[in-house]
Amino acid sequence: MTLVSFLTGAGISTDSGIPDYRGPNGVWRKDPDAEKLVTYGYYMNDPEIRRRAWQVRRRAVTLTAEPNAAHRAIAELDRSGASVRVITQNVDGLHQLAGTPTRKVLELHGSARQFMCTECDTRGPMAEALARLDAGEDDPPCLVCGGILKSTTVMFGENLDPLVLGEAVEVTKASEVFFAVGSSLQVHPAAGLAGLAAEHGARLVAVNAEPTPYDDVADEVVREPIGTAVPRLLRELADA
CATH class of the missing domain: 3.30.1600 (SIR2/SIRT2 'Small Domain')
Known part of the structure; x- marks a missing residue:
């Protein structure tokens, strides 16, 4: 079964009312x-x-925010029987609230809910x-x-949990389709996962409002709003 993985950043949660960090209106x-x-x-x-x-x-607003169409589309893909894994830079827990099982979500930067x-x-x-x-x-x-x-949450000056990062690397290497969604792909080591996916033969799709350092190696670059782009892309993937 094709492993479809998602690296998600702050941009996927802006439609839920959570501001991003480095965008035009970022924190x-x-x-x-x-x-x-x-x-x-x-x-x-x-x-x-x-x-x-x-x-x-x-x-x-992190603790009161609700999942949006992009979070729900990923959870729906998982419920359809596809092999799905989520690697998130976010700390909002919205993937789990949308219905993606906790065991399939790797929170690289921890959680604001604890x-x-x-x-x-x-x-x-x-x-x-x-x-x-x-x-x-x-x-x-x-x-x-x-x-x-x-x-x-993992603060600046703290290291990522090596077990979580190690699992994220293994998931990335095994992925056949890898979506980088709403991430500037500037914060390492998370950002490097996009390049690692491409190196290991995954189809890399970059969905972000602004250019990223990995657009040149992506198979597809999508600039349309994430809330409409992700549901569309996943419908196309399911129909392929």
């Missing part, structure tokens, strides 16, 4: 200082950065930590050891 372009809030060194060493980061989490302690690795639902903010705490410490809490 980093609007507020370059915002990058400090997700940089491990700043976060761990500056209580004010942590307080600001918690307020951003509290206001973020918190973790940086000392003892205690973990739990982000909603529990945010409830403590509502109760008056501005930088809630770990209830087990008193350590610093953060989301389970």
